[in-house]
Amino acid sequence: MMRMVLGGGIALIFALAAVLSFFWTPFDVTVFDIANKIKTPTGLHPFGTDHFGRDILSMIMVGARISLAVALVAVGIGMGLGVPLGLWAAARRGGWVDELVMRFNDLVFAFPSLLIAVMITAIFGASAFNAILAIGIFNIPVFARLSRGAALSLWSREFILSARVAGKSSARISFEHILPNIANLLIVQGTIQFSLGILAEAGLSYIGLGVQPPTPSWGRMLADSQTLAALAPHLVLFPGFAIILTVLGLNLMGDGLRDMLDPRLKGIRS
Amino acid sequence: MMLRYALTRFVSLFLSLAVASVVIFLCIEIVPGDPASAMLGINASPETLAALRAELGLDQPKLLRYFDWVTGMLRGDLGISYTYRAPVAEIVADRIWVSFPLAVFALILSTAIAFPAGIWAARRRGSFGDTALMGLTQLGVAIPNFWFAVILVLIFAINLRWFSAGGFVGWDAGVFAALKSLTLPAIALALPQAAILTRVMRSSVIETLDADFMRTARAKGLSAAQAVRRHALRNALIPVLTIIGLQFSFLLAGGIIIENVFFLPGLGRLIFQAIAQRDLIVVESVVMLLVFAVIVVTFLVDLAYAWVDPRLRQRS
Numbered sequence: 009m010m011r012m013v014l015g016g017g018i019a020l021i022f023a024l025a026a027v028l029s030f031f032w033t034p035f036d037v038t039v040f041d042i043a044n045k046i047k048t049p050t051g052l053h054p055f056g057t058d059h060f061g062r063d064i065l066s067m068i069m070v071g072a073r074i075s076l077a078v079a080l081v082a083v084g085i086g087m088g089l090g091v092p093l094g095l096w097a098a099a100r101r102g103g104w105v106d107e108l109v110m111r112f113n114d115l116v117f118a119f120p121s122l123l124i125a126v127m128i129t130a131i132f133g134a135s136a137f138n139a140i141l142a143i144g145i146f147n148i149p150v151f152a153r154l155s156r157g158a159a160l161s162l163w164s165r166e167f168i169l170s171a172r173v174a175g176k177s178s179a180r181i182s183f184e185h186i187l188p189n190i191a192n193l194l195i196v197q198g199t200i201q202f203s204l205g206i207l208a209e210a211g212l213s214y215i216g217l218g219v220q221p222p223t224p225s226w227g228r229m230l231a232d233s234q235t236l237a238a239l240a241p242h243l244v245l246f247p248g249f250a251i252i253l254t255v256l257g258l259n260l261m262g263d264g265l266r267d268m269l270d271p272r273l274k275g276i277r278s
Numbered sequence: 279m280m281l282r283y284a285l286t287r288f289v290s291l292f293l294s295l296a297v298a299s300v301v302i303f304l305c306i307e308i309v310p311g312d313p314a315s316a317m318l319g320i321n322a323s324p325e326t327l328a329a330l331r332a333e334l335g336l337d338q339p340k341l342l343r344y345f346d347w348v349t350g351m352l353r354g355d356l357g358i359s360y361t362y363r364a365p366v367a368e369i370v371a372d373r374i375w376v377s378f379p380l381a382v383f384a385l386i387l388s389t390a391i392a393f394p395a396g397i398w399a400a401r402r403r404g405s406f407g408d409t410a411l412m413g414l415t416q417l418g419v420a421i422p423n424f425w426f427a428v429i430l431v432l433i434f435a436i437n438l439r440w441f442s443a444g445g446f447v448g449w450d451a452g453v454f455a456a457l458k459s460l461t462l463p464a465i466a467l468a469l470p471q472a473a474i475l476t477r478v479m480r481s482s483v484i485e486t487l488d489a490d491f492m493r494t495a496r497a498k499g500l501s502a503a504q505a506v507r508r509h510a511l512r513n514a515l516i517p518v519l520t521i522i523g524l525q526f527s528f529l530l531a532g533g534i535i536i537e538n539v540f541f542l543p544g545l546g547r548l549i550f551q552a553i554a555q556r557d558l559i560v561v562e563s564v565v566m567l568l569v570f571a572v573i574v575v576t577f578l579v580d581l582a583y584a585w586v587d588p589r590l591r592q593r594s
Binding site: 111114115117118119120121122123126127129130131203207210211214215217230234237238241244248251252253255256259260 | 294297298301302305306308416417419420421422424425428429431432436527528530531532534535538539549550552553556558561565568569572573576
């Protein structure tokens with residue numbers, strides 16, 4: 009419970025910062041102020057300024073938008089396609105649909121998410137949209153496999169049997185009875201994939217395959233400041249802390265949620 | 279039984295490779311325009327375009343080109359790179375001696391940290407040391423490896439001057455010097471993997487410690503340490519093996535980012551440069567090579583599974 013509140017609190021702060029950045033940031037991130045470039049943290053600029061004199065705190069707030077949005081939409085794609093696929097496979101367990109879905113999962117798993125991203129950018133060019141697509145595609149088998157596995161064990165339970173006797177179709181059973189029962193699992197996995205998505209987006213933007221300048225993103229900020237790291241470590245430290253804290257917060261929240269929803273697993277599973 | 283299991287797994291390995299190659303081929307096919315116009319840009323004259331198309335064999339039917347590509351790869355011919363003007367196979371052969379040792383180095387580091395740490399924490403479940411270690415692994419999972427890489431460079435290359443900040447001296451400079459230039463990248467790659475593996479190892483050992491056979495082992499007179507060594511570890515290894523197999527593919531692909539931080543001339547940097555120069559033949563072949571490595575490693579892990587756990591052999 010403690011972990012969930014702490015983790016959720018951290019994640020919420022970044023989410024609020026992202027929302028706030030639409031209305032207000034300490035400084036305008038689209039304006040260069042070369043006279044004040046690479047300033048170490050002061051009262052006016054608590055996190056310092058970058059090589060264009062932009063306020064790092066403001067950049068991190070605006071960057072939070074991209075990081076959170078990309079990861080969130082990617083989880084949405086993964087759940088939106090993966091869960092129905094998994095439920096369908098479980099409803100037709102042992103049949104060709106099941107086999108096809110499972111083989112599709114194996115195939116996508118053979119392409120590490122970074123490679124999918126590389127392929128997509130090689131074909132369509134680098135953009136935030138393509139980063140979402142790459143991370144989202146990788147999320148599909150994660151959710152398909154999870155919901156199939158969880159649904160399979162439910163299909164043999166009495167309450168599902170009584171629903172079948174009542175004449176409900178397997179599609180209706182999947183959505184009315186199975187989905188609500190695996191929702192807990194999906195939410196926990198969703199937080200984990202969300203935090204992985206943030207790391208993936210940061211990595212892609214860092215090597216220039218994600219969000220394109222001038223849009224600030226945490227990964228891009230790190231890439232832009234890498235050569236200056238020796239002169240001004242704060243340029244590298246603060247965007248890094250933003251990524252670490254958000255991911256840590258989400259992971260703690262996911263762990264806490266899982267313990268709360270399924271106390272049997274407390275302290276055993278990693 | 280083991281042979282039959284291996285055979286069925288081999289057939290599925292072959293099918294996965296076949297499907298993956300079709301997917302990669304089609305991905306490159308749907309590039310707006312075709313690879314030739316993508317390489318030359320919009321200002322190319324029709325003559326140069328036609329010449330490049332003929333050179334790349336793009337005037338041939340798709341099916342024929344696919345078979346040429348696949349049979350070429352089987353013979354070790356990965357095509358000619360447009361930007362390097364050299365056979366892709368030769369370029370790859372050079373670079374694989376950076377990426378592969380790097381991935382193996384990182385894997386060894388992460389296993390060497392995770393095994394003892396995971397077992398240690400499992401045996402002290404709930405203690406202060408266990409909680410502290412699990413807190414550390416939470417942090418390790420949350421740290422992006424490329425950020426960690428930059429911090430490592432700041433501390434060990436720029437401030438302490440123990441290592442160079444990047445580049446690869448090559449194996450000709452001696453094994454020690456070569457490994458030294460791979461050390462910081464390997465640590466950066468290994469950190470998050472070690473954190474994940476420690477957690478998996480710990481929970482896996484805890485589960486087997488609670489198993490009935492462990493009580494039996496203690497009852498027949500083995501000490502706790504003996505019981506862990508002889509019975510718990512072998513059983514705990516099964517989930518750990520899956521993760522190690524998965525991690526190898528992450529380490530190979532993760533090289534794309536880490537090699538760029540350290541300017542290492544490996545496959546990751548090659549693929550990255552090839553994208554920037556729109557050298558699609560290199561992208562196509564290197565992606566296929568990496569996917570091939572991932573699928574083969576998965577296959578080997580499946581076999582290792584069956585070897586560790588005889589129950590799996592019977593099931594198929």
